Each structure stands twice: as structure tokens, then as C-alpha cells.
Amino acid sequence: MALSTISLLNHLLPKPSVPYTLTAIKALKPLLVPRRTSMCSFPGPSFSSSSSSSSWKSSLAQSTTSTNSTIPALHHGIPGPQDDLLVLGIETSCDDTAAAVVRSNGEILSQVISSQADLLARYGGVAPKMAEEAHSQVIDQVVQEALDKANLSERDLSAIAVTIGPGLGLCLRVGVRKARKIAGRFNLPIVGVHHMEAHTLVARLTEKDLQFPFMALLISGGHNLLILACDLGHYIQLGTTIDDAIGEAYDKTAKWLGLDMRRSGGPAIEELAQEGDAKSFKFATPMKQHKDCNFSYAGLKTQVRLAIESRNINAAIPISSASIQDRSSRADIAASFQRVAVLHLEERCERAIEWALKIEPSVKYLVVSGGVASNQYVRSQLDQVVKKNGLHLVCPPPSLCTDNGVMVAWTGIEHYRMGRFDPPPPADEPEDFMYDIRPRWPLGEEYAEGRSEARSMRKARIHPSLTSLIQASLHEQQS
Template identity: 40%
Template sequence: MLVLGIETSCDETGIALFDTERGLLSHTLYSQIAMHSEYGGVVPELASRDHIRRVLPLIRQALHSARCELRDINAIAYTQGPGLAGALLVGASIGAAMSFALNIPALGIHHLEGHLLSPLLSTPAPRFPFIALLVSGGHTQLMQVDAVGHYKLLGETVDDAAGEAFDKTAKLLGLGYPGGAALSQLARQGRPGKFKLPRPMLNSGDLNFSFSGLKTAVLTVINKQEITDQIRADIALAFQEAVVDVLTEKSLAALAQTGLKQLVVAGGVGANEQLRRNLSGKAAAKSATVFYPELEFCTDNGAMIAFAGALRLQAMPEAARQPAHSFTVNARWNLEMLETPEAD
């Protein structure tokens, strides 16, 4: 089965072709960072308009790279939510229209399920069941994953997500948008131990997170310092160490609580080098293994949507795989509310 994946949830247009027998055949991505950086954040209307311009050319590019034709596509998977409503509508409407025109099934995919399953595209891949740390600009959650569609929320952020805290702290340090990657780059020049920042909810006794107070602590430090380039780097390192410590300890606690030995890390913050190094080392000391998606699949992409769609379509009864006659999007969508795919 050849599945076309369409991702348009926010500020990246991702297209991919995944074959259930041959694997990932091609994927293309267009990032809107340069456009939104002028405004210091994502402008939803501009994001939607840019998706409209990019989707069809990227589909043609993906088909060309895979040496496939439109008639070769057997199904379409598009991001149904969560995300920006206008941006989601672009991908959903194009996916549904192509489904109807080609008389092939279409399936709306949960954006976070795509992230959660993306490490399965890599080698080696985890096996069910495992713990997943979903850590991105909009979400920080710990999930127990028993199978496709079988997800149990163990903990989540009560305020800012980790990626959001990275971006806000980067702004406090005078870095551009998006700030997360720039802050991590700056932290490499920081001197360990120069500043001590709090580890929010580290000893809360549950698996929830909080990063808003950490951002406020950074602001307090900044206001007390004569800021130089070196001081900015020192603060960036102290902030990153605090976030990494919390994410690591909470993830290890989730493994201990469930008795599982596999941890999957997905989402944009999963590309952070210090997080990967810290998590892998401490997990190995407890005989656990951490799995990460390839760096190109940490951010939003079409490959994870095509892959998640393929897994769900394979598990659906043949009669349920129908062309789209309508479509909806869900800007706010609880991952635990997903229906479990039923096999033939």
C-alpha cells in the first residue's frame, strides 16, 4: 500500500510517500521560519496562505523523487489536528479532494500520534509497549504506548511546554525566532555552574511538568546581571541543564513506575544534543534503551503522517477504507480520545 502523507498543522509543509512493503520512498519539507521570523512568531493567516502555495508543488516533487505517478497512490493520510485551524484546513481539504478524485481512502491523523510513532521509522526501532516522551513547542507529555491507538497519559505540562519555554527564554536573551535551536547553540559556549536555576516539579511525586517558573527565574537572573555575550551563554546553559534534568528524571520515573525498559523521545526538543546524551546515559545505567527519530523527523514532517496513516489503514477492515466525501479538522484534540484501529 502506497500512502501519501500531508502535514500542514503549523508552519511547515511536509509531504511524504510511504510504502508498506518498501518503506519510506520520499519526503519533502518546506519551512516557513524565514517568513515568521520577521514577526517574532507564527502568524496563522500567513501560515495558511503559504501552505496553499506549497502543498501541490511538494506533492509533485515527492512523486518525482519516488518515481511514482498519482495513479500509484493507494491512500492519503493528512493531519487532522491538533494545530492551527486554518493551516489544518489546507492539508485536509487537499487530501480529501485527492481522495475523492482518485477514488482512494483518506484518513485524518493525529499530529502527536505521528510524532509518537516516528521513531519506528528508524533502525533499530522500539517494540510495543514503550514509554514516549513527546516534547515540542506546544506539548510536553509522557505516554504509555501499548500499541497503535492504545495510549495512556502518565503526565503532562501544567503550563508552558518545554519547547515553548526554550523559545521564550531565547527571546529574553535577545535571540531570534525560533529561539530553541539558537539557545542550544549558545549554550555550547556556556560555563557550567555559573548560574543555578530551579528544577520545577522535579520532586512533585507525579509525572507532570512545569516550565513557566523556570522562564521567570531566567528573567530574574538577567535583571541582576550586567549582560555580556559570555553571561548570555552561561544563562543559556543553566536553563538548558534545568530543562534536561527535569525531562530526564521524569522519563526515568515513568519507566520505573511502569516497569518498561524502552523510552521513545519525539518532537522538536528531542533533537537537543544534551537531552539525548543525558537521557541515553542515565537510561543505560538502569538497563533501559532510548529511541529517537532521525533528526529530520524530529520537527513536523509528512513522513510521520504517512507512516501513522499506513499503520492505521492496515489495521482497518477493508470495507472501512473509503474515499473522502467530507472532512473536518480538530484544532484541539486529546490523544487519549483517539479511536483504536480494529483489524480485519
């Protein structure tokens, strides 16, 4: 992944010995060997803009295109890549506390999710401090329940996988702290997982024929992302949101329409939209003049808000208490909003497919994942786009589209098999330890045609000392 990653706290771990360093370099080599002649063949290493460490180990780990360090299995008792693995996945990036245990053959042994639906309804969205407190209150129970349902103890595990970004920093910290406590106590390696990569790779758990390269559209409350997945840890970013994500637009619209937010805005809008006329409001499709694959929902939100004001809709009156005429107006707005919001997705996917096939003609699949991918209207519309372009649509089941521990555990398994993980942390790690979390963590290197000057995201960089290391490694491979 262009912002590749990252082992937890690489810069705070002791500097490696010479033999350990040489082993790590050897582990890096397979990632540097060109495999194809397209852009997917060799991504060009880059690292997270949040990295500031100058140590060799930190730079090396940041340079890889994986989500985790390239340190091979050096600890006694850790199964090798081909052995049967049992991985606990922990997810606390936003408003759900989730844990799951997954076997390396794809068997889901347990899945537990504690929702913060009541908090969402009370605050009309995610309140970071409240969300952190809610995670802290239930994290121990959720993890223990996941182990109990799998009929396992911590000693049976091969590794712990945990989301380290992107997400809300306060929330991410809760999951990382729990993961490191377990890993330290039971001498287990840790795999730091990119939340959006996990949404992408969970499709490989449910769709056994899904091989690289493939495309992915990741849509949720915080993200809109179109990527070309060239290989594990190697992604080309075709488009992303320049302001608000589609899920956030759904939530805001639902709130303004006085809908029940306990299930989040997406399901509420989709249900009400079935009663409305999708062409009653002529909302403009976002970014029609921009010939790229980026997304913007801020303008559509403004159009919706003005339409609501023009009909004198009072969000304080719940939809269940609205008059027949008022309910009809709300349904029309919901349907019109949904039509244009999804049309924006369709248009961007059309162009992204064209770009992806130029880069890698062998692409056959588009994965659609993330919370909004549970929306049946979204799926049906995108299925038409995909079929028209000769591709196949792959959508994980709705229970694996929203944030969950299964996707984190599976992504951990994929990277662990490649030897990409961090060694166990010390058992006596202090409570005030500074965890390496990545609230802002782009996935993949931007495709040149998709770059937008409007975006504030920093460009990936290559550390000067790393360039010579990579060139030396490539030279040795070629010789």
C-alpha cells in the first residue's frame, strides 16, 4: 500500500541486531521484484506522511507496500505461513466495538459487535469522546465473548490483528491498547491493519475465486475510495472524496428528515425512499465538470437542506408523527437524494473502470464494500454499471460490509502469511505508552490522472536513505 505500513510502534521498538536486520531485508526482496509490465508490476515504495522516525527499521517498514512490517516469523511457537492459523481481529475505528476469531481456511469461528446506535441517535452522529468511553466500557466483554463463542482461549491464538487507522484517534487507541495487552501477556505477534484495506480484502474471504488484480469501491460514513488492488498491500488510488463521504451525506439527510437514526441514516433513507418519487426534486449531480474519479457530497447536502427548508419540514417531528403530506414530501426528498447520490457513484465507477483496464487489462471484478454497500439500491445500480463493462460485481454479505472484526482478522491472516507482522510487545507495557495509530492514513498511491489540487492529502514521499537500500536490493535480485 502506498502508505504502506506499518507496524505498531516501529520507532519505539529496540533497534534490530545485524542478523535481524539482514533477515528483514531478505523478507523485503519479494515485494520489490517486478512481476508484470503494467503499473501494477512495481508500485514504487512510499510511506505514510505521518512517519517522522529516522531509524532504519522504521524507514524500512514504512517503505514496503504492505500494511505491516516485513519482519518474518522469528518467535518460537508461531505457526509458519502454511500452517493452520487462528487470528483474533479487533476493530474500534469509529462507533462499533467488534471482535472476531477467524481460521486461515476462511472459517469464521465467532463474530461479536457492540453497537453504539443509541449514542448515534442521541447525538445525531458520532461524538468522538462519547464513542471512546463506549468502546472502553465494552471492549473486554466483546473480546472475551468472541473467544468464548470460538471455544478458544488466548493461548490458542496464532496472532492478534487490530485496526490502527484510519479512524477516530480516541477510538483506535482503545482497540490497540487491548490488542497489545493480550499480545504482550501471551507472547503473540501483532498485525496492524488498515481499515479500508480490511473492507477490501474481506471479499477474498467470501469469494474464493477473487484473485489480484481487481477493483474496489469502498463506501462508508467516512470514506469514498476507488482503488485498483494490484496485489496484497499494493494499491493504486483512482479516486477519493474531496470533502464529505456518501455515508455521511446519508446520515445528515436522515437527521434533517427526522428519521430514526438508531440503524444509521443509510437504511432509514433507503426504506423511506421506496415511498417517494426519485425525480420530484432536480438535484444536480456532483462534479459533472470534473473528468476524474473523485467524489464530493458537500454540495448535494446543501441542495437537500435547502429543499427541506423550502417544504418547511421540521426534523423535531419524527417521521412516525408526520402528516400524510409531510411524509410524502420527506419520501420524495429521500428518493431524489438517493438517486443522485448513487448516480455520482455510477459515473465515477464508469470512469474508474476505464482507467483500471488501461492499467491492468486482466481486471475482472469490482468489489463494493463498506457500510453503504449494504444498501440494496446501491448494489443494484452498480451491478448494471459493472455488467455493462463486462466485469463482475462482488459484494460481501451485509454483516461483513459494516465495520466488523472478521475483516480485520482476515486481513491479519493475509499479511501474516507473508511474514508481515510485529513481534509481541513487552508484557509490562506502561499504561501511558504512546501507541502508533493512524487517524489519517491514505490507502494506495494516487493514479496520476486522478490527482486533484482540491485535496488536502499529503503526497507520499520516499526517504532518501531508503532509495539506496531499495536500489541495492533490486540490483542484487537482478544479478
